[in-house]
Amino acid sequence: MNLADSTPAMNSLLGSEADSQRTLYPYVTGTSVVGIKYKDGILLAADMGGSYGSTLRYKTVERLKPVGKHSIIGASGEISDFQEIMRYLDELILYDNMWDDGNSLGPKEVHNYLTRVMYNRRNKFNPLWNSLVLGGVKNGQKYLGTVNMIGVHYEDNHVATGFGNHLARPILRDEWHENLTFEEGVKLLEKCMRVLLYRDRSAVNKLQIAKITEAGVTISQPYSLKTFWDFSAFKNPTVGAEGSW
């Protein structure tokens, strides 16, 4: 019978020894990353939290990193897989520099490389459990793209990963426009990060903003957002409904 034939074959494909070599679930995770294009380049924002399940274990995880001369990468998802991706990218940039031919990999090329890596790993049932945002400027051309663990990739004027897809993208769709100034861009990103802080349980109030322009990369020092908790309904929520909350 077909059933009896396939079972031992399936077992060896996804057998027990093979299991210990595959990523089955993420352990230490980062939450959303939000990115927008603005007048002079790209702005990315991410908080610095690394959650271990439902514990906020690490509060100084840098999830935004420069890549080469022209790009920055932001990652959400499994932190150890992000560190592995950084090793791959460092190797990629190194080999590119060794050519010493005056040309350097731009954001589009790095994005394509990451897409191939992520997709091939998913096809081997051993994914890198991340959603990545890749942005950069080369020769005046701005580029902002995203890849996730199953290999879905696209580029757009504004991207977000994780919870940011549900909470930040509606705001960006409404309020993003071409030629935002730096201050407007930061204000818009902070608006998104504030909503995420209020409504995403794995968010921490310590974030970094990364800027990339033709001139180069700047990643800000960590800072925190102001929050407002003084609604009168919060002060006395059960006036009129004693016993509820």
Add this chain to the structure above:
Amino acid sequence: MSTAAESVPPKGGFSFDLCRRNEMLVQKGLKQPSFLKTGTTIVGLIFQDGVILGADTRATEGPIVADKNCEKIHYMAPNIYCCGAGTAADTEAVTDMVSSQLKLHRYHTGRESRVVTALTLLKSHLFSYQGYVSAALVLGGVDVTGPHLHTIYPHGSTDTLPFATMGSGSLAAMAVFESKYREGLTRDEGVKLVAEAICSGIFNDLGSGSNVDICVITKGKKEYLRNYMLPNPRTYVSEKGYSFAKKTEVLLTKITPLRELVEVVEGGDAMEE
């Protein structure tokens, strides 16, 4: 008594008798019937003088839009309205039932209904059905104690909030509220913010769509603005209109009412006290 296990008359609430049999059937491969879900965006907010409720108008049955202009803001009392998300039958039935109970209560007490009354009736009914009555509600109204806004979850828990969103589009709408809400909004600002939040749900969530319904409740007055905004108009309409098949003979186009209207006499028989 004859039998050791007495059959207790059912007091209402969910009956677990068939659960094991249903589980067994699902294991054997039975596909459970899908229900009409209002994949939805519903919102409420408290402004200076009262409460504003908003809802989209799309009712989905899996991936299909079953009703593109349904009404999700339900009447509970002249001063209380309730938006419903979840299974359409459940929200309709539960709001109708509590609305009748409130009316009887008004006759009994001779007073205007209070929002907490509706809240308690709804939450105790939903709790007794252990979450199987899949109705997630945003209840708002103005009574003698002031304006109130509550959310009620299918399992029976409630929240009292200055602004609230429910349904599949709740995150998109909440993003708008969290970034733009402040205390002491005027009526026009409040209506604008609610419309923005519903539009955010309509355009960013697949389960919500079509039009925006709004209901403004203030002390002694309510405005039910059905189809306040129509941001999804049908852009192409064929100019030809409807063409009958060539062989049809159109005899007469006249509309005749089927039944004569009943004449109501003012000051007729008064009901017995």
